[in-house]
């Protein structure tokens with residue numbers, strides 16, 4: 207048993223190192239698919255929020271790295287690891303995981319096809335990982351300046367999204383339920399770019415504090431307000447969303463300056479704001 211586990215750990219490490227070579231940041235996982243290393247702060251309820259600033263290991267997805275020496279350190283500290291997780295949302299791939307579940311009685315693959323038909327996108331050829339329970343993970347690559355949040359069942363029942371702060375169980379991982387493996391013919395692929403129409407579905411919808419905002423300033427003013435109300439963690443996402451809407455509605459060029467002003471107000475730099483708006487323009491098929 208112990209020997210089997212050691213072999214599983216060695217194998218997981220080998221898979222993790224190979225994923226890292228492709229630019230994917232990894233952490234060791236236990237058989238339960240959770241990060242193998244527990245938080246060094248778990249016994250200290252008064253500890254301030256730490257994402258690894260303390261220098262120790264055990265900060266979940268914040269430990270994720272592509273550095274082989276660091277990966278070996280992580281696995282040495284977690285000799286019970288039998289798998290590895292791949293952090294989403296990090297450069298260079300800005301990985302987005304589309305997790306198609308089979309547990310629910312709904313057909314999540316059919317739900318995704320239906321979404322694709324309704325929103326006019328096609329699922330590109332990309333890495334597909336088969337899960338032991340019969341589910342599938344599609345790996346997509348997001349644009350660098352957009353934060354895709356994690357969500358469960360928001361897109362459709364049985365479809366979970368792994369975005370920033372989330373991770374995907376890497377192919378070759380062994381868990382209590384079985385082994386994860388790439389679908390035949392997809393292992394060599396790079397994560398394909400997420401179709402813009404799908405990406406827009408993954409971004410949070412605007413949430414107004416007023417159920418029916420007064421229509422004094424019109425649609426453009428609403429988009430500007432939406433950006434102005436952004437908290438620090440959502441500034442770029444909101445700006446991107448608002449700019450996409452503006453371009454789709456034909457007021458993109460007119461709204462560039464007001465949106466940049468709003469973004470500066472939230473603390474984004476002008477360079478960041480212009481890059482995000484340019485990206486939204488490209489996404490929606492316009493010239494930045």
Ligand SMILES: [Zn+2]
Pocket residue numbers: 246247256257258259260261262265
């Ligand atoms: Zn810490």
